[in-house]
Amino acid sequence: MSSVVLAISGSLRERSFTEKMLDLCIEGMGEDLEVHKFYPHRMNIGPCTGCWSCWGRKGQGECVKKDDFEQILDVYKRADYLLLAAPLYFFDLPATVKNVVDRFFVILEPAQIRSPKGETKHPKRFGRHPKAVLISSCGFPEIANFDILRRHFHVICEHLDWKWAGEILISAAGAANAPRLFDRKYALIKKAGTELINENISQETTDSIAAPVMLAEDYRRMSTLNFAAGIMAKAEMASIAIKVMMGKDDPCSVEEKGM
Ligand SMILES: Cc1cc2nc3c(=O)[nH]c(=O)nc-3n(C[C@H](O)[C@H](O)[C@H](O)COP(=O)(O)O)c2cc1C
Numbered sequence: 001m002s003s004v005v006l007a008i009s010g011s012l013r014e015r016s017f018t019e020k021m022l023d024l025c026i027e028g029m030g031e032d033l034e035v036h037k038f039y040p041h042r043m044n045i046g047p048c049t050g051c052w053s054c055w056g057r058k059g060q061g062e063c064v065k066k067d068d069f070e071q072i073l074d075v076y077k078r079a080d081y082l083l084l085a086a087p088l089y090f091f092d093l094p095a096t097v098k099n100v101v102d103r104f105f106v107i108l109e110p111a112q113i114r115s116p117k118g119e120t121k122h123p124k125r126f127g128r129h130p131k132a133v134l135i136s137s138c139g140f141p142e143i144a145n146f147d148i149l150r151r152h153f154h155v156i157c158e159h160l161d162w163k164w165a166g167e168i169l170i171s172a173a174g175a176a177n178a179p180r181l182f183d184r185k186y187a188l189i190k191k192a193g194t195e196l197i198n199e200n201i202s203q204e205t206t207d208s209i210a211a212p213v214m215l216a217e218d219y220r221r222m223s224t225l226n227f228a229a230g231i232m233a234k235a236e237m238a239s240i241a242i243k244v245m246m247g248k249d250d251p252c253s254v255e256e257k258g259m
Pocket residue numbers: 011012013015016017018019086087088089090091092137138139140141145173174
């Protein structure tokens with residue numbers, strides 16, 4: 001039987017890099033899939049208003065809002081995999097994606113119980129929980145920019161009983177337009193998809209995807225020049241790009257690997 005994939009594509013940009021990462025992961029997961037991809041910003045999904053109706057005696061797990069979140073919830077109830085793909089916005093999820101996460105409140109029961117780890121949790125209304133993967137890209141060079149989002153995703157998984165199965169993170173995503181520079185990363189993202197189908201995404205693959213491709217200082221300069229006008233800016237950008245593509249610096253071997 002095909003595996004059901006619930007994919008959230010959370011970038012609001014038309015040619016989203018994070019969506020490209022999502023698509024490569026799905027490609028690596030193989031053919032035997034039933035994929036449902038959702039774009040929260042194009043859907044009519046209102047915010048959770050905290051009315052508690054879904055916890056009331058009448059509500060019993062039903063949200064009073066009858067909007068497009070129902071489409072996501074219908075797939076969620078059958079999903080084997082949940083791929084949450086979103087660009088980093090101010091060190092966390094874009095508001096449109098967080099809005100979707102908030103609406104999962106409806107799957108919680110009101111009771112507060114002690115978890116095996118000694119923390120307080122709510123029981124869930126469904127006994128079936130998907131394997132969950134975080135996919136994200138960001139514009140700054142340091143991978144540490146994802147620290148808050150990574151922690152946040154872990155907490156979301158813990159409290160919704162999603163089975164955390166890995167993360168695919170790329171910093172310095174502004175360099176993705178340079179020819180061939182990210183080709184190895186693209187192959188590795190497909191590998192991550194294959195690993196996910198077999199078990200979880202390995203640490204080795206996660207680290208290789210996240211590995212820097214250029215010095216942080218070069219990246220900052222290129223990104224700055226990208227928004228500057230004039231032929232001199234373009235020429236300097238090209239010279240940095242050529243240096244990087246010829247592999248003159250090994251970003252891992254210098255002090256400021258930083259990415
Ligand atoms: C509103 C906004 C907030 C952002 N916040 C961050 C941030 O906190 N850290 C960072 O490194 N990049 C940040 N970025 C850059 C994006 O994360 C980056 O360009 C990403 O690769 C875009 O992915 P996409 O092409 O899928 O939209 C921000 C961009 C926008 C528009």
